Amino acid sequence: MNAKRKRIWEFPSFMSSKILGLSFDEAGLKRVFKELKLSNGGGSRSSSSSTQFLTALEMQQNLAQVCRTPSQHAKRVEKLLEKKFAPYKKEVGWADPEEICEFIETENGANGFRAVPLSALLWFAARNAARNAARNGNGEEQSNKSNEIATRLSSAVSLKEQQALRFYDELSRRLPGGKKVENVVEELRTALETNEKLQRNFKRLEQKREELISEREAVRAEKSRLVQELAEQRRESEELRRKVAKLGGEAVFEQVERVGAMRTEIQALREEMKRLNKENAELVKIFASEPAPAAAPAAAVNECKVAPNFNLNLKDTRVAYVGGVESLESCYEEVAQSFGCAFCYHCGHCERGRRGIENLVEKIDVVFCPIDINSHNACRLVKEECKLRNKPCFFLRSSGLSALKKALANFATQAQEQWRGAGAGAEAGAEVEAEGAV
Structure with missing residues (x-):
């Protein structure tokens, strides 16, 4: 690991506690305790409740206490946090801590920070504080700069906490039927996902609608063309009817049929004539080869x-x-x-x-x-x-x-x-x- 970065046990106590609290909910804390094989019993409580599990706040406090000293558990927690914040390393992993502080305080600055969770911003700001201070001055100045960044982060986080509490209080009072704020947030997340899906479906339907409109126009054009052709066919048919009426009506068709039959018969007769002519030639040869009969008396x-x-x-x-x-x-x-x-x-x-x-x-x-x-x-x-x-x-x-x-x-x-x-x-x-x- 880079020596110019602070380790988790070098963070101010409030910083490690804030990062852990923002990174893991109750279920996440239980998974961390299970992975680190830490006791989840309520040893700090009275004997009557010693068999109960720790609350989320107690697990967070115990985990923050573990991270204040260099140990295998602290290193494991550090690795878990590094893995959790790895997707945001490209955006904020090497950012200046002062820029991160300014963004948390005013929400102004690099747009790349807007998609990064607050816990990841605090993590990278605390880790990069030592590297930034070492680049800008001697040991005392480094310490002062690091403390200044920590103080700014603490103030900014406190302000965010107050804003969040006011929002939480207002929302919890306005929710009907005693709904929990956490459930509403989950419902909002589901609604957003559903809305995105509906937006995608809407775009597809809009595209399909445009295609159908185009097909409809093509069908209308084809229909118009067919109507014109039909009118032309009707005109030609009417003209043919008039001509047929002048020639004698339906009798013309009967004559045409008879002519067709006669043509077929003529063709058959021609074929028969060809065959008979061929046989006749053969018979003439046979007849010529026969001896002439005796002449009858005159x-x-x-x-x-x-x-x-x-x-x-x-x-x-x-x-x-x-x-x-x-x-x-x-x-x-x-x-x-x-x-x-x-x-x-x-x-x-x-x-x-x-x-x-x-x-x-x-x-x-x-x-x-x-x-x-x-x-x-x-x-x-x-x-x-x-x-x-x-x-x-x-x-x-x-x-x-x-x-x-x-x-x-x-x-x-x-x-x-x-x-x-x-x-x-x-x-x-x-x-x-x-x-x-x-």
């Missing part, structure tokens, strides 16, 4: 061309038509019935295998198979099944009604010639628009 051909329809009767002949345009099925049937034929139709799709073609060829007498709108598999299966069952099959270049009608007429002519026994061309097949008989 007379027979001419007869076919000029034969009247009423003589070309294929009554009860079972005719099958594989492929072609599905929507023309009823037309194909009418053409066949005009020759007296029983008509069977197959669309040409073979998703379920060859069983459908087999059953069809098994039941009929002759098969007509267009190659422009048909599947490659259907043509191949028809050719194989007819060859297997030795039934006539005609591959037509066109899926039109006229092609079927001419093919039926040609087939009827051949049938009539066979019935009459005229010619050996029973196996020959006439070709109409490049039809080939297999």
